[in-house]
Amino acid sequence: MEGSFCRKSSQGRKDDLYHVIHKVPYGDSPYVKAKHAQLVDKDPEAAIVLFWKAINVGDKVDSALKDMAVVMKQLDRAEEAIEAIKSFRVVCSKHSQESLDNVLLDLYKKCGRVEEQIELLKRKLRLIYQGEAFNGKTTRTARSHGKKFQVSIKQETARLLGNLGWAYMQKANYMMAEVIFKKAQMIDADANKACNLCLCLMRQSRYEEANSILKDILQGKFPGSDEFKSRRRAEELLKELNINLSPQSQFMNILGFDDEFVKGIGELLYAWGSSRSRRLPIFEEISSFRDQLAC
Numbered sequence: 001m002e003g004s005f006c007r008k009s010s011q012g013r014k015d016d017l018y019h020v021i022h023k024v025p026y027g028d029s030p031y032v033k034a035k036h037a038q039l040v041d042k043d044p045e046a047a048i049v050l051f052w053k054a055i056n057v058g059d060k061v062d063s064a065l066k067d068m069a070v071v072m073k074q075l076d077r078a079e080e081a082i083e084a085i086k087s088f089r090v091v092c093s094k095h096s097q098e099s100l101d102n103v104l105l106d107l108y109k110k111c112g113r114v115e116e117q118i119e120l121l122k123r124k125l126r127l128i129y130q131g132e133a134f135n136g137k138t139t140r141t142a143r144s145h146g147k148k149f150q151v152s153i154k155q156e157t158a159r160l161l162g163n164l165g166w167a168y169m170q171k172a173n174y175m176m177a178e179v180i181f182k183k184a185q186m187i188d189a190d191a192n193k194a195c196n197l198c199l200c201l202m203r204q205s206r207y208e209e210a211n212s213i214l215k216d217i218l219q220g221k222f223p224g225s226d227e228f229k230s231r232r233r234a235e236e237l238l239k240e241l242n243i244n245l246s247p248q249s250q251f252m253n254i255l256g257f258d259d260e261f262v263k264g265i266g267e268l269l270y271a272w273g274s275s276r277s278r279r280l281p282i283f284e285e286i287s288s289f290r291d292q293l294a295c
Contacts (some may be wrong), residue, residue, distance in 0.1 A: 030054035031064050044071045056090060060098035065089065069103050078110040084155050095135070098124075105163070115171050121164040126243055156186035166196060174203050191222040191230035198237050207245050 033184040034050030037043045051068035057063050065088050072081035082104065089100050101124060108117040127133040134140045134153055142151045161184035168177035194217050201210040217225050219232040224230050 007011055012244050029059050029265040030057060032069070034064065035075055038067065044075055047071050047074075049229075057097060058210050061088070062092045062100075065092060066096070066099060068102055069107065073107060073110055078107045082107045082113075083110065098133070112170075116288075118164065118167045121160055121167065122123070123155065128153060128160075133276060133279075155188050158193070159183045161187065162193045162196065165200070167174075167204075169196070169200060178204070189222055191217050191224040191227065191234070194222050195230065196235050198234075202237070202241060202244070205244075206239055210237070211245070215239065 012255055028048050031054040034047050034054055038047035048068055048071055051064045051071070053059075054064040055068070067161060069081040069085055071076065072084070084103055085100055085107075089097065092100065101120060105117060105120055108114075108120065124133070133156070139150045139152050140156075141148055161180050165180035165184060166176045168174075168180065176198045178197065180202055181193060182194050185197065194213055198210040198213050198217075201207075201213075214234050214237055216222060218229065218238070220226060221223075225234075
């Protein structure tokens with residue numbers, strides 16, 4: 001009897017360990033089978049079929065819809081995932097709507113649907129301003145890469161504004177993006193949003209203003225300035241900015257050439273100057289081509 005109890009206890013511990021390692025729930029329902037197909041069998045197509053089944057029978061619909069959309073995105077079926085969320089979110093609970101919105105935002109980015117992304121970000125910001133976000137609390141628990149952490153309304157507002165500014169950047173509406181980035185920095189400044197603001201200013205040929213902010217980033221004056229990713233991005237932006245600040249670039253800007261043309265000419269002149277050639281390579285090629293025609 002005692003030996004039998006020990007065997008059962010041992011088997012129970014193995015089952016517990018299995019579920020912890022693979023991060024799959026207990027049971028034999030369609031949702032559990034879907035998670036098993038997704039995480040253990042690594043069969044996303046089968047997982048999607050089972051997630052659909054879970055939604056249709058009302059088995060953990062909130063989680064099934066969100067998880068299915070994530071798997072669809074991985075399979076480049078983002079458009080299909082968007083339609084699934086729009087169609088079935090009405091049967092999901094109220095507390096799951098925010099996480100569904102976050103998945104939807106990622107899907108809009110994946111599909112390049114900037115207008116819908118902007119509208120959704122504005123709606124999420126309105127909910128914060130109206131006091132309807134976070135279920136009336138000042139903080140909420142978020143999850144990233146398997147880790148939980150607390151996010152304040154202030155941090156979330158700045159994050160959403162940063163995303164909204166970046167969306168306007170994709171539409172080349174730099175004036176609107178600048179206003180939004182500056183508002184985000186006023187609420188909760190960090191190096192990443194500062195880099196985005198610098199890029200926005202550079203796209204408007206306001207290089208001196210961008211240069212000032214980049215120096216502050218590299219001098220560690222913003223939270224997150226010491227992070228490798230932010231520092232590297234700031235250094236890359238500074239290289240691009242220095243090309244545009246060179247005398248020949250300023251002359252080209254006066255003539256009305258765009259930034260990409262100016263950058264290309266700047267790099268060409270730099271390469272030419274360092275080789276101390278009397279003529280640009282392109283002129284040598286033109287002369288050679290002309291001589292061939294003469295023959």
